[in-house]
Amino acid sequence: MEALEEVELCFPQLHNASCKKTKRPHFEAIMTYIILSSISLLTATLNLLVIISISHFKQLHTPTNFLLLSLAVSDFFVGLLMFFQIVLIDGCWFLGDIMCVVYLCVAYIITAASVGTMVLISVDRYVAICDPLHYSTKVTQERVQVCVCLCWIGSLVFQSLMVKENLENPGRYISCSGECVVVGNYIAVFADLGLSFVAPVITIIALYTRVFATAVSQAHAMRSHKVAVTFQGSVTVTFQKSELKAARTLGIVVVTFMICLCPYYFYVIVLTAQDILLSAKSAAFVICLFYFNSFLNPLIYAFFYPWFRKCLRLIVTFQILQSHSCEANIL
Template structure:
């Protein structure tokens, strides 16, 4: 009979019922600890800057930026919840069954809200590029705020309903003490996979393919100066350039989003998660969470207004009276 050492158990005092820690080199464990901790802190800090920027400066409170605000809120919570994922590196959960269930439910809610926000961003860019004359009437700050709130409310209701069995009896599927497991019905899991990933990805790809085709044709028209005849036309061309630039930037955000989340959902789709070793599983999870850190970095690279607002925040100039009216754009 194999004799378990106390260091191999999550709860050494519960020899017969405690979960065992996974076998992993100490160097690899420490590397994952450091990497996830750094990503967690950076993700929370950068997205907090985005939240403060858009919430504080009135000039930034446009329909598109409200969607970025929603995305930043979800990414900020991802950064905070990443600390819970760090706890699971050793394969042990020490916060109890109820906290385990709540953590997973909130994680699902945030992920669903992020995906929903990405769909709304695609719709926003589709209208801005493909129907620019009616953009200001179709896409308003109030309308975007309402759609964003509905996205979050639907995400909460949907995931709470899907996790109802786990919420009623937390820890019901744990096989040992120190485990954090939730189980979703097979049919419900397939429905969730379609609603939370496959369906939204199809919508995003179709909309952005259309945006790309129209954007290319408009870019050619701008370069050939077909529309630049009068001052009025020149203003329209400038407006088109700004919309095209925004579409390109948000296109990068969406592509990065898909690249980071596809490995995780593909594993779920194929059901091959049991075939992954500890290192591969850790990489997929790190990539999944790292997406939330990349979005503010993309804004830093592409958006001058974000760099300017960060300088104002870091230098505490936002504490001055009427700082919310400072020209950022």
């Protein structure tokens, strides 16, 4: 016979004004906090190593790597935000209404910036695979940097407008003490879903479908020795295997991102369309799953990118502190 779950108040002194939380076994609670805290710390640390690697070593200053740098920055902040999500794991928020709105606003900005960066990565791979002859002229470091800045600025402005009323009146929409929510009108919510989820997902799927179709045909051509193409009668351009490998690796990053992102937005859609409140455990699970993607990304880099493993060795052995270390041969 299963025992009924006990409930307790987030703020017992407030009685009926306090939100309720589910009381879990002590061992389960401790293990949950330890595991999530470890993942949070590792997420921030690993992505900080990616940031240092790409920022420091000049050989890594390429358009594609600048996009990975943008993704690593968002993933680094996700690692920090996970500490706040751990506070919410039992459905209770103890840091006040202002911190609640700030936390959720920052989380939305980072999420939107991550999605935007994924779209830029897909565009980068599309041009590299489908139009390799013009890649170096179409995708330059300056253009990528401008696109990344616009992505972050756009995310900041759009998401700040989304929660503007909540920022002006923190705690206005909470139903009990210990709750952490922001509320927007239906138009704003569906606009956010369209711009931050539906449109980017359709774009990513369309671009990568074309990328992998082209990659497969190019791979067949390479095996048939029909890759060489003469450009302007003097330059022979060979389809590089490295581009195929990069497309595969970044494809894994994109697919992993989609797997971790979709449950979160499906949760938001269900919450909005049916106007129901799912359990705190359900909300915590989909949010933690999305955050977990930020932990996986640097592991994917470590597994598929030799340059990242080499950078790690130079960083952990403090060789990065030597003069002219930024000129080191990484590739």
